[in-house]
Amino acid sequence: MGVIVELPVSRRLRTALAQLEPSQDEAVRRLLAAPGFSVAIRQLAQGFVAIHEAAPRTAALFATQQRWLLCHAALALYFRMDDPARPGLGRRDLGQLALRHAIASRNTAYAFFDEALKYGVIRPVPGSAAGEGCLAAPSPATLTMLAHWFAAHLQALDLIDKAERTGRFQEAPEALLALAEPEIARALLADPGIRQPGPLYSIFTWADAGGLIMDRLIAGIGPEVSPERDKFLTDVSAISHLAEAFGLSRAHTSRKFAAAESIGGVGWSGRRGRSRIWISRAFHDEYARAQAQKLAIIERAFVDALARLSAGAGKPPVSTRT
Numbered sequence: 001m002g003v004i005v006e007l008p009v010s011r012r013l014r015t016a017l018a019q020l021e022p023s024q025d026e027a028v029r030r031l032l033a034a035p036g037f038s039v040a041i042r043q044l045a046q047g048f049v050a051i052h053e054a055a056p057r058t059a060a061l062f063a064t065q066q067r068w069l070l071c072h073a074a075l076a077l078y079f080r081m082d083d084p085a086r087p088g089l090g091r092r093d094l095g096q097l098a099l100r101h102a103i104a105s106r107n108t109a110y111a112f113f114d115e116a117l118k119y120g121v122i123r124p125v126p127g128s129a130a131g132e133g134c135l136a137a138p139s140p141a142t143l144t145m146l147a148h149w150f151a152a153h154l155q156a157l158d159l160i161d162k163a164e165r166t167g168r169f170q171e172a173p174e175a176l177l178a179l180a181e182p183e184i185a186r187a188l189l190a191d192p193g194i195r196q197p198g199p200l201y202s203i204f205t206w207a208d209a210g211g212l213i214m215d216r217l218i219a220g221i222g223p224e225v226s227p228e229r230d231k232f233l234t235d236v237s238a239i240s241h242l243a244e245a246f247g248l249s250r251a252h253t254s255r256k257f258a259a260a261e262s263i264g265g266v267g268w269s270g271r272r273g274r275s276r277i278w279i280s281r282a283f284h285d286e287y288a289r290a291q292a293q294k295l296a297i298i299e300r301a302f303v304d305a306l307a308r309l310s311a312g313a314g315k316p317p318v319s320t321r322t
Contacts, residue, residue, distance in 0.1 A: 027296035076185035088135035198286035
């Protein structure tokens with residue numbers, strides 16, 4: 001695994017943050033206020049866990065904030081490529097993307113590229129040079145997982161407002177994904193709420209598989225709430241079970257829980273390790289807001305992709321079939 005390095009926000013990124021569309025905040029507020037939103041994000045969290053269970057090695061590569069952003073930056077460039085003489089991404093391309101968007105150091109990006117190649121998340125394109133000059137493209141399985149990830153968000157949006165985005169996506173998934181992903185990546189990389197989440201969310205999101213730990217806790221929330229202490233009970237009781245499920249060491253997972261516990265984000269409803277874990281309303285609200293920001297971005301990109309596809313602006317789709 002590459003070493004995680006948090007880089008300072010660049011001048012270019014600060015400019016992008018300042019130019020975010022005002023409608024984004026309005027869309028986030030609308031989602032957060034929707035009656036079905038809390039149910040939708042639990043369903044979304046359950047979907048993330050299911051995607052991990054279906055392809056654990058691939059999903060784990062994207063389970064930290066840094067790797068997730070690197071993935072989206074690379075996919076955006078990949079879908080924009082229209083040069084048949086250069087049909088894939090190289091290590092240097094990813095290193096430049098990491099620095100341009102202030103995601104990671106060049107060496108961290110190189111390590112991520114090598115690991116993704118090793119485990120078949122990306123594959124050398126036919127005729128590509130070996131070694132440092134290797135050009136790679138997402139494997140069919142990776143593109144299929146991306147399509148599932150996109151569909152899971154559309155399903156959550158449909159659950160909130162009873163629209164039919166998922167059905168429309170299934171009519172032309174390859175073309176819509178190719179059109180929407182670059183816009184999704186651009187907005188994710190520029191959104192301050194995505195790049196700079198709250199303190200409880202940040203404890204987990206920069207750690208290996210930390211995003212999956214949060215997803216599992218949210219997915220495990222039952223219908224009952226403890227109003228006197230403002231806590232949400234989950235169906236998780238043992239840190240060791242979480243660590244095992246996501247291929248983490250118990251010590252690593254315990255350190256993250258200890259950090260969250262120290263600021264009131266998590267705790268046990270009874271005896272430690274023998275009772276259900278709760279998360280605070282503040283933790284739940286940070287997670288909910290992060291998902292609302294992402295959903296607003298995906299909703300806008302999907303509407304734009306539909307319009308462009310209807311206008312004939314779609315380019316030949318990249319296959320997402322395995």
